[in-house]
Amino acid sequence: MALKTLPEIVAETKSALHCLTPERAKELMGKDSGVLVIDVREPDEVANKRPANTINIPRGVLEMKITEHTTDPDQTILLHCATGGRAALAAASLEHMGFRNVSVIDCSADELIAHLGDG
Template sequence: MSLKTLQEIVAETKSSLHCLTPQAARELLSENSDALVLDVREPGEVAEKRPAGTINIPRGVLEMKITEHTTDPDRNILLHCATGGRAALAAAALTHMGFHNVSIIDCNCDELITHLGTGH
């Protein structure tokens, strides 16, 4: 049995999750003001550019920090990162924890900033 590559793991994970375009994410946010948009990149990446309205919780500490922001399993949670890989893995982890309305914003950070604006 050969090992899976990160790209294979991410693709497999994304196929079982809800993915949104940046436009669909903006529409969901306009209709649902209490939705969380989590940026799972590292703090140094976020310091360079940050989409408006996002909360930074690095992927490595997500499971430990998410309950500081919500314990509602039905709250809409949208995840993004630089390219989608960490967001997919983060979405799978939150789903495994019991959150039901988890989506990935499937785009790069620059594209998301184009649709949401900048947080700086």
């Protein structure tokens, strides 16, 4: 059996997730002030450019840090990263933990900043 490549893993993971456009994410954020928008990029990436109204929890510590922000399994959580790959893997992990309302904002960080503004 051949090993899967990262792009294959990400594509397979995304196919099982709810993915949003940045327009739809902005609309959800406007309707519900309790939406958590989590940027799973590394702190040095976020320091250079950060979408407005996002929380930075790097992918590598998400499972350990998410409960500092919510323990509600029905909390609306939107995840994003630089290109969508880490966000997809992070979303699958949160679903595995028991969160039921998790979506990936499937776009680049630059595109999300264009829609939400720079934070």
